[in-house]
Amino acid sequence: MKAKKSLLLPMAALLSMSAVLAACGGNNNNAASNTGTPAVNSSAAPTNATASNEPDTSKEVKLKMLLVGGKPADYDKVFGELNKKLKERINATVEAEFLDWSDWNQKYPLKFAANEDFDLVYTANWAYYNDQALKGGFLELTEDMLNKYAPQTVKNMPPVSFDQAKVNGKLFMVPNNNVEVNDKVILYREDLRKKYNLPEINSLESYATYLKAIAANEKGMLAYGAKAGDGWKWHEMDQATLEQHNDWNLVDMTLPLAYKMDDASGKIFNIYDTPEFKQLLTYYKDLSDSGVWSKNVVSNKNDVWQDIKAGKVASYAAQNLGTAGSNLAEMRRDNPSLEVAIADITPDKKKIAAISTQNGMAIHATSKNPERSLMLIDLLQNDKEIHDLTMYGISGTNYVPEGDDKYSAGPAAANYTGFSNWGWNSQLNRSDSSYPKEADDIFEKWQSSIYHFPLETFVFDDAKVKTEVASISNVMLRYSIPLEYGLVKDLDKGQADLIKQLKAAGIEKVMTEMQAQVDAFLAQQK
Template identity: 60%
Template sequence: MRKNNRWMMLALVLTLAMILGACGSNNTGNNSANAPAQATDSATEPGSGNADTGNATAAPGGVDTSKEVKLKMIFVGPKPVDYDSVFAEINKKLKEKINATLEGEFLDWSDWAQKYPLKLAADEDFDLIYSANWAGYNDQALKGGFLELTDELLSTYAPETMKAMSDVSWDQAKVNGKLYMVPQNRGESVEKLILYREDLRKKYNLPEINSPEAYANYLKTVAENEKGIAPFTPETGDWKYHNLDRVLLKQQNEWNMFDLDLPFAFKLTDEKGQVFNVYETQEFKDLLVYYKDLADNNAWSKNVLNSKNDHQADFKAGKTASITHNNGTLGSLMALMRQENSPYEVALADINQGKKKSVAISTQNGTSIHATSKNIERSLMLIDLMQNDKELHDLMMYGVSGVHYEPVGDDKYKALDKNPNYTGFSNWNFNSPLNRDNEAFPQEASDLAKGWEANVYHYKLETFVFDNSKVKTEIANVGNVMLRYAIPLEYGVIDDIDKGLADLNKQLDAAGLDKIQAELQSQIDAFLAKQ
């Protein structure tokens, strides 16, 4: 708290200096985040400790940027092949606008889950980091890894984002009433779909894949007849629930889970928000029977628990017959495969048709500032530009115009041959109304998303955030139990399902599950009482 107060005082001093400077100059008062740099001779950069003299460069709003700053940001996903060429262009623009450059570090999908928290725990020297609810945003905020973003900081250094973002989005990103993220400013669906080989479905004259049973039939048929092709490949990483769980458990039963690192859910339609242990439900036991049947029929690799394979790359290469992800990701992969004239015919399957759908809250993607960053002001200015400056937004999201993409009007783009050289990493934190849509995005994916609109369900706990500070030890213990006992069950590795479930729940009880559930329910009850 002491650190945050210091920055608030610095921001206040800076604001007063700006006002006094404006009174004695010909300042035009242009505070646009896209305005050209102006000259000043009196401002001092907050936190620099030294006053620069002479013709200093000022960013929009009169903020002193005379001292060049090198920012570093942590992304998740593989480093793009054309990182150097694209970021060189990005840095030219950043140098012009805020006298800063940006270096990216990339945590590959195969090991990001282990490395991400270590980056924050070790107090490494970096300024910005991709953050998301599914990447432990709440937990890392409470641990002190992220800087608290006050209204004063945002209004001074990210004024365009402050104006463009809705109050709902800001509120959804707060943890215990405090903000630690600049969230994305464009909504998206979080519903999971299945992308599969339509040519294989047709080859074996299989029925439409529109139910869990039809999907199981497809997987077992591929396993029996297509040697060398894995019927299904999951995402890699320490997921407590893999994406297929979210299709067959969460969406199929119209449940929601507060935190995918905990085994708690509630029914979307439950106005009281009563949480329960997923592993104690008949629905979960039935799913394990479903998974065991698939495992026994070779629906996935025997080495699935240790696999480091990129499921999207494997699908694109024809090594697997199906994967799961959200509509946007799978639609983009379909568009890429068609652009490259893939020999495989692919299609999307929604096996939860007619079920209630939910949309992502703003913390699905966002940007946080490292609590120990020495460049807080410039980091916020960078976020402001990336979300609101068309030129920089296009570069960060799509690469170099004429090389990776071709603009189509103001809101669409055409992917060029080198487009794959700049994809696959977490630039989604800068999602905003400036986003372009791929003109080749499959119509069937767009139709699916449009069809879901009638089933989108908004529930009272959409903006609830669990403060886990009182049960941190228990949560860590429960997470370890889930990885050790639940994951093997879900991949059908355990022959005796009843014994496996009993062992799992016994271990969860010993890890302190009841204490977590009591604390969670207490906070939910208090939250709903205020509605």
């Protein structure tokens, strides 16, 4: 994960939770709204299949699908119904394995390294897509394959979406067909804002005022749900306060390297070595000293959203507007005594549309049934009956359909949720009838502010600097997290040590390689 020079919040926030919400994306819960992306060369886009190109499904096959997220309680019921339909349509059945959010980040690459036996797999630009595409973990999807085994996908997918998903000119995933917006928002306790007569939250400054007031007055409650998680990646609050606030764009989620979106030259710089970062460290320290987050933030593994529902935490940075809207609707349904609201703390900044690889499905390079796997993806994304079933569960139980494009929660809604069925987001997504109007209003405003820029679809290939990238990640984990959470007493020394260690890890070599790739990418666009 839904695309989007002073005060900033901790850039290491909510790392474990980030994966849970990163994929939800877009508008109206599971349903994201189209915003459009700039056209690129689509000469290699697939064309519609012909009648003589019918696939052979005479042999029954059993497929294995790898998904991220916890296994839903009603998995057996839903996938039992799914397999009945798949047997009729493509003479296949499917079994899913779920990598829990607590450790998916470690287990996911190990599945490929061990060359385990599976056919389909969820992937995304935040979930190892580029990495595994370059390593040979995914099967290349050719034009002929798509035309023959995924004709509905070819018919319905904008060519630009396929182009955005290519790595070194080759396609390795079927991207989602529902463009999202990347910008992050804050979900917070509105009743507490009213209780203390605090100003509207519409900037980093006003959010800081809210956080410190909650920390000072609500004993036993954390003002901000922060968690460093496992490993290092830039996520929710990083993107809200660093990228969005400064109109910067991070090139890679594991590196502190960015460019200004309106810089036509695409000059790469080290975020940590900027005046903006130096200034925000004082802000971090102020929030930390005010007790805004736990001093044990580095080891915190709590589910922040569940802590908010339980009244233990007053706010957090949502992965995207759709997630925040869903959380708001869930709170109104499950615990209406607590009033929550959504705030855009960078309302006047550029808004970014996510590229199509925000969610998608790939085929394992060693799958024994790649053709049938692609046929399954085609159905998941484009067959309404199968899409409804796999996205929302059993009709009347997990969800209640309302017309052709809306739904409401069923009595067992909680038994089928929380995993990466976002991989087949499409135009068939239903919108939650309880989705709050205020979230829709924010999205409508954002649509007029979508900003497109030359490097929008650039993807960094770290093949030549993998050792340095790994070293940099370790440095950020060791030096940056405590610095940003105000756990380092001498801020100037802390920043200097961080920069020194990054140089020793090889960041200048990585910057040189990245700049060369950016320059080549921009030259091709002229």
